[in-house]
Amino acid sequence: MSIYSFTYRVLETALHFINTAIVTVKTKEIRKELAEAEFIPFVQPIFTHEQKLTGCEVLLRIKKEGNFYSPHRYIEVIEQSEMINNIMISLLHTVGCEFSQYKDHLPEGFYFSFNITASQLRNETVIAEIINLCLSFQEKAGIILEIVERDHLVLDDDMLHILDSLMSDGVMFAIDDFGTGTSSLKYLEHVGFSFIKLDKTLTVVSKDELIYKNVIKAIVALSNSLNIKLIAEGVENNTQLHLLEREGIDAMQGFFLDKPMNIDDFKCKFIIFSDI
Numbered sequence: 130m131s132i133y134s135f136t137y138r139v140l141e142t143a144l145h146f147i148n149t150a151i152v153t154v155k156t157k158e159i160r161k162e163l164a165e166a167e168f169i170p171f172v173q174p175i176f177t178h179e180q181k182l183t184g185c186e187v188l189l190r191i192k193k194e195g196n197f198y199s200p201h202r203y204i205e206v207i208e209q210s211e212m213i214n215n216i217m218i219s220l221l222h223t224v225g226c227e228f229s230q231y232k233d234h235l236p237e238g239f240y241f242s243f244n245i246t247a248s249q250l251r252n253e254t255v256i257a258e259i260i261n262l263c264l265s266f267q268e269k270a271g272i273i274l275e276i277v278e279r280d281h282l283v284l285d286d287d288m289l290h291i292l293d294s295l296m297s298d299g300v301m302f303a304i305d306d307f308g309t310g311t312s313s314l315k316y317l318e319h320v321g322f323s324f325i326k327l328d329k330t331l332t333v334v335s336k337d338e339l340i341y342k343n344v345i346k347a348i349v350a351l352s353n354s355l356n357i358k359l360i361a362e363g364v365e366n367n368t369q370l371h372l373l374e375r376e377g378i379d380a381m382q383g384f385f386l387d388k389p390m391n392i393d394d395f396k397c398k399f400i401i402f403s404d405i
């Protein structure tokens with residue numbers, strides 16, 4: 130072994146050690162911060178291009194001292210610890226309980242979309258809870274798992290096998306944050322993803338034009354040829370909505386259409402007092 134490759138190995142090991150130590154310290158701090166917190170599902174509606182409700186994304190909210198917080202400050206550390214599995218199980222369970230009596234009132238083709246990391250797919254309790262929810266909604270609502278990977282998406286053979294098996298149980302998969310520089314592109318061809326979620330950094334508008342219009346056109350063509358549906362994230366105004374519709378995006382999600390809200394508000398607004 131040359132002196133260079135030896136030095137490289139030593140540095141790599143040291144870096145790994147430092148990273149692990151940082152995660153351990155951060156996890157401890159966050160655990161302390163979250164000791165009294167509750168983990169609550171909020172939901173953000175997703176609409177078809179005809180502006181009909183078609184589904185919702187389940188988004189974790191951290192409830193502390195009566196206030197609800199986005200998990201963005203904590204999520205990386207939470208995802209790297211086993212906390213994420215208990216949180217996911219609790220979100221799945223709550224959504225199941227909250228919507229079970231409204232199954233027949235959901236619009237046709239409705240789906241609940243959950244965020245999940247690839248490594249969580251190895252957790253048997255998480256998988257069991259997902260299948261449980263999927264079975265409990267049967268034809269009344271679909272379950273989508275949005276695979277989020279903060280670095281880059283790696284699906285090994287084991288993982289692909291798990292995905293296949295969940296798909297045969299009726300679970301659908303989406304690639305989340307598509308276009309943020311992950312290596313997810315190669316998985317589109319064979320993995321059987323049903324949805325691509327176009328990251329909000331790709332759907333921005335300036336001077337009444339989509340900044341990434343040509344990239345979006347290419348993604349639309351690609352998704353059409355693979356029979357994958359496209360959901361645009363971060364729709365914040367009417368111009369953006371119409372420009373995205375014109376490009377042939379199937380569904381839209383964003384503050385212009387509606388914000389993430391608690392499940393009671395969602396039920397009142399879209400299920401109980403609505404003729405969807």
Ligand code: C2E
Nearest residue numbers: 188189199201204244245277363364365382383384385389
């Ligand atoms: P995400 O999966 O990309 O979720 C969409 C985020 O965009 C949400 O942020 C939502 O509030 C925000 N958003 C929705 N519409 C708009 C818009 O029009 N403009 C802008 N600028 N933002 C919009 P949120 O709720 O703060 O969640 C942040 C991230 O945390 C999520 O991003 C997701 O990656 C992660 N996350 C949330 N819940 C979970 C969860 O249950 N499990 C895991 N693993 N990650 C989660």
Ligand code: CA
Nearest residue numbers: 186244275305
């Ligand atoms: Ca997501």
Ligand code: CA
Nearest residue numbers: 305306326362
């Ligand atoms: Ca996203």
